[in-house]
Amino acid sequence: METGKQKSSVEEELRRGPWTVEEDLILTNYISKHGEGRWNSLAKCAGLKRTGKSCRLRWLNYLRPDVRRGNITAEEQFLILELHSRWGNRWSKIAQHLPGRTDNEIKNYWRTRVQKHANQQWMPRLLERIRTAVDSSRAISNAHTTLTSSNDNSKFSLPHVPGCCNDYSDERDRAWVVEEEGWPEFPTPSDEGSMLAGLWELSAMGSNMYVE
């Protein structure tokens, strides 16, 4: 029978909180020698006073050699929006399509930079249009080319994307949008390198459509 005293002594042995450089080194060296797998036993064998879960998380989100660090690019932003509109909060699935990015990173990105705009009037329509647009592989290819060839995110322009913001082939559709939803409120792109630069560009295309 496990006593409270025994339990607390076990808990005391386990470290929590931020990882130290030494712990990172131990984990990295151990995995480079023995490989991943069986995280609980790995933690014990490596001599780390951490749970298997903690080791796994640290390795996958930070220590793995192929982890990409740094800002999410415009291309990645576009992809995240599209994949999220398709799959919802399936972060690990979305991460599989963004090499080097972790589900945790994408989840954090979405929650901190995208979700706060989710209640904007233009957002649901924008996401729906993106989702529709990228059903065409040509659209993805064109967008990819344009986004990656641009050095200035504030000035990049997406090509004509069928079904996207600039595609109101049906005049009744455009009239319906204005009549039913009114003029959309667009955000101010405070940071040209941010996700909103891409969204801004897309939404601006929609805005031009409305006023032409």
Next chain:
DNA sequence: AACGAGGTCAACCGCGCGTCG
């Protein structure tokens, strides 16, 4: 310079699923 508000992100938690004995 000091302080508070808001943003960011690493890490933890709890649940559900798959595997194994």
Next chain:
DNA sequence: GCGACGCGCGGTTGACCTCGT
């Protein structure tokens, strides 16, 4: 078939950072 265990996933937390006043 069933329970125990380990793992992976999505949600949440909290420490730290940045920016505005």
